[in-house]
Amino acid sequence: MTDCEKYLRENRQRLQQEFLGFLGIPSISALPQNQGDVRRAAEWLVRRLEAAGVAGARLLDTRAQPVIYAEWLQAPCKPTALIYGHYDVQPADPLDLWTTPPFQPTIRAGRIYARGASDMKSGIVQAVDAVEALLRTTGRLPINVKFFFEGQEEMGSPQAPAFVAANKELLACDLILNADSSQWGENEPALLVGLRGICAMECTVVSANTDMHSGLYGGAVPNANHILSELVASLHRPDGSVAVAGFYDDVAPLSRQERERIAAVPFDEEEFRRDLGLAEAVGEPGYSTLEREWARPTLDVSGLWGGFIGEGIKTVIPKEAHAKLSCRLVPNQDPAKILDLLDAHLAAHVSRGAKVTTRHEEGMVQAYLVPVDHPGTRAARDVLLEMYGKEPYYIRMGGSVPILDIFLRELGAYAIPFGFSLPDERVHAPDEFYRVASFERGQLAFCKILVRLGAG
């Protein structure tokens, strides 16, 4: 047993009590009445960092929920890791579905029940506890460490892009340890190495200058609903692949190794279909469901409307109809170029006589892929292998996490997922919980990865 491990074991009760105290602060970023609590949680963290031995921890004002910044930079010639997390939580309603109140943390059968227990106060506290253990037992850290804890992740981090861009020097690092992460199962480690990008637009078809009575005009005038439906139908081939010319041109093909890594992830197709009520899995031919979700680009119409959509009948032929289109993108696809290809497709396929216009949405995000041989990925893999006794799955996620893209763009640094939440912990829902065992495993894992990064 290392000194660090011993320290964590000896201080187990105190560290757990401190964690419960932090969970007791209802730092709900989205609710106006909780803004004082958000600040209290931020101040709690500053004090906690100081107590752990990180001098100079401070609140940085963002004109909204504050950022906590701290640093320990006394390891010359060693890399610098930025530990990222968020201390804000989701609203807790419906309150009556909680077995015990969301901000009165309660331990039952080895589980800590509280809003934010899994998502993700645990991750922050584990990292700080690990730093304390290392500082107390060795007097120093194996690498340079910066802390960046934000307080508005649960409301979409509206100020994060500008904040990171304005504080590049302060946040400069070699890699990010993203404590807002999870494992595959209690005994199954995983490393999130890829995310899809996103781009979106709204499309409007106009076919006349007025809505028309379907009795008086029906049969002799164009119907915007028909035209839009034809356009939407034209976006995909019958086999489910995207029919937009050039859509796949820049897609980095999946390597044999990437496919093998995805195939190694346990996935129950039958359960997947049953859960979602699908009669059959669908999608691009030649790819598995996980490949389709994680590593292939998509085009989905998330919204569609035109004409009369209220109760009953209104016999109208609409002059216009609308669709919201969004694409999930994979490495090497350029969001802006994809939107241009979509524009060209729509213009080429719209019925003669009708006009189609589009509005490109803000917030395009490139796909994100952490190199598997990145030193951070290797270090995380080694720690997980040691702690779980088995290789982690290399997983991806079909969604987008804008903050990771911002870090990469602004700081030039990849984020290594390093968190210990599990999929069953009722994140964003009543009775959210986190396992005591995960908490202790996370503390130790953070010690180990800092040591390993220092040795690399």
Add this chain to the structure above:
Amino acid sequence: MTDCEKYLRENRQRLQQEFLGFLGIPSISALPQNQGDVRRAAEWLVRRLEAAGVAGARLLDTRAQPVIYAEWLQAPCKPTALIYGHYDVQPADPLDLWTTPPFQPTIRAGRIYARGASDMKSGIVQAVDAVEALLRTTGRLPINVKFFFEGQEEMGSPQAPAFVAANKELLACDLILNADSSQWGENEPALLVGLRGICAMECTVVSANTDMHSGLYGGAVPNANHILSELVASLHRPDGSVAVAGFYDDVAPLSRQERERIAAVPFDEEEFRRDLGLAEAVGEPGYSTLEREWARPTLDVSGLWGGFIGEGIKTVIPKEAHAKLSCRLVPNQDPAKILDLLDAHLAAHVSRGAKVTTRHEEGMVQAYLVPVDHPGTRAARDVLLEMYGKEPYYIRMGGSVPILDIFLRELGAYAIPFGFSLPDERVHAPDEFYRVASFERGQLAFCKILVRLGAG
């Protein structure tokens, strides 16, 4: 000059004043605060009929706006005509767009400005004036006449079907003279001989048991918006015709004569397109615009919706999507059968794995076609020819007028259009008006058609 004509001329001032008095009653059926006025207008009509010489005119209670019924049945062996009209009017707002108040009838430059002047108190009063003239000058009417004036047409005649069905004996007749009609132009007579029918349904596509996150699941699950769009696109052929199997099977083909009659109606294709802002006329190949509007069946999607249709972006893959379908039908098409054909088409064309359900809407209406050789049509044609000095256009309308279908079904009698409104009279809009000349023409025309029906 006939005695009748002379009588009308001699009583011109009084009859016009009476008409203006009737127009002054704001009998707006749709507004609760005007229900007393509706009743006042009904009572005015009863007194007016009595004064005209029709004894026993009375209000029939419908538990809503009353029906006025009256009869003169002293012409044995002669046919019976039911004169139909409505004494209720549309709301008059926006009031500030009226040059003179809507219920202070004002004559300017040969036009009577008031709400209800064109639609259609004029038609009722003309018929009653004609009856008065005939009774006063000849002591009798050339045929048996019944009067059926309703007070809820402008709100869709909700009680009419049940009322007519419950009063078949009372309303029994050989033909209906529909005073709620119009001519083509000041010097161009027209006879409305056809209306399209209607049937409608709402269609729902379900592809999963839950909405899904487009990032997490996109590419591996069906999207109800895509499936619905494909279904809607499948409803028409590229040439604009309806692709539903069997849709045209029962359609009575247009005869050469019918097509000639439609072609004789003046129609400016260029103006039609400009008015509606259409780049080009579209529709079933082989038919003119008027044929498409009047005499060919259609299928229009009047409403379409699925997924997120609010402001901004919500990255959802919808589990369901909806469309409102309505068909305009032509003679020999059965509305219920058409809806069944639509059901079969949707079931056959929906993507594998998705479910489509439909709800057939109430209020199906058969297409309506008055035989051109019907005695009433012939009489109306003869009167119009005599009064205008030219043959009337035989026009149709693409919409549906449910009351005519009700009369045909319940009473077995066709409705002969016999009204003198003109298309420019701002019906349902501010500054609605009716021409003094049309009023006097209408009085005389009603005398003439009753005489002609008696001679037939």
